Amino acid sequence: MWWGESLGMCVVLVGAALALTANVAWFPLALSLAVAAAAVLCTAAVPVIRYRHWRWDLHEEDLDLLHGAWRVVRTIVPVTRIQHVSVERSGWTDLFGLVRLHVHTAAGKTTIPGLERPQADDLRDRILAKLRTLDDL
Amino acid sequence: MISEVPRRLHRAAIVVEAVGLALRLVAGAVLVAIVRGGTPGTAAALALTGIAASVAMGYMSWSKTTYWLDDVALHYRSGIFTPDERVVPRARVQAVDTTTGPLQRIFGVVELRVQVPGAADDEEIVLSAVTRLRACGGRSGSRSLRRLTSGWPSGSGTCCLPH
Secondary structure, eight states: OTHHHHHHHHHHHHHHHHHHHHHOTTSOHHHHHHHHHHHHHHHHHHHHHHHHTOEEEEOSSEEEEEEOSSSEEEEEEEGGGEEEEEEEOOHHHHTTTEEEEEEEETTEEEEEEEEEHHHHHHHHHHHHHHHHHHHHO | OOOOOOEEOOTHHHHHHHHHHHHHHHHHHHHHHHHHTOOHHHHHHHHHHHHHHHHHHHHHHHHHOEEEEOSSEEEEEEOSSSOEEEEEEGGGOOEEEEEEOHHHHHHTEEEEEEEOTTOOGGGSEEEEEEEHHHHHOSTTOTTOHHHHHHTOOTTSOOOSSOO
């Protein structure tokens, strides 16, 4: 699943490099081949790195997401701010038995990509259970 | 609880802002030079102008950006010529992101993004450089900007980076 988006970028980069060689006289062929090779390499490696650096956890009072190797992003969503939770499947994620979990707050949504189906259902139920108890307080 | 005087972002914000702007300007300038068939000299001149302009803009926007927290809200004022002030009640903060890019890492700061209801993604409050201590607090995380902003109780793990 993780290779999906980087494949698109790879095609764009290789295309751009080749186009530059074809249209701009002083742009050397070797350089554009190098760019194309680098793009292919990145396509293979980047998704693996992304995957390895994705962490999430549901704490007592907040949902905690941490991802990124180069740019590290940590998002904290207090459970009390969550409005609803949705689980998204698409043909592409179904191939791998995965789903995306979206957590909606009043300010928009936060997504955990690539959870296994039972895991996502479990997380959703836990969030909803927390909402119920916190609301009662 | 607390009431603060307006404070500025960490000086690293100048660099963060300038680099972001410069990348866009310089990429544009170089692209124009290539497509128009200009000499490398023109491209370099354009690029240098772009960098200078970005640094100037970065400095101005840093000097005009202030934020402060009081008991009920986070105040954020920004804008070079016509500063806007935005006030977000703590109880309305929906989520807080801290982002540490390569530039922020160099300066030991983080970018703090406050997600506010009713605002589009590009209208979120972004404090582009605050010290990690200020954003996340000390070991206990008490007095951290991210917690004070949303009035979360202490006790949950809220530091910015894994250790």
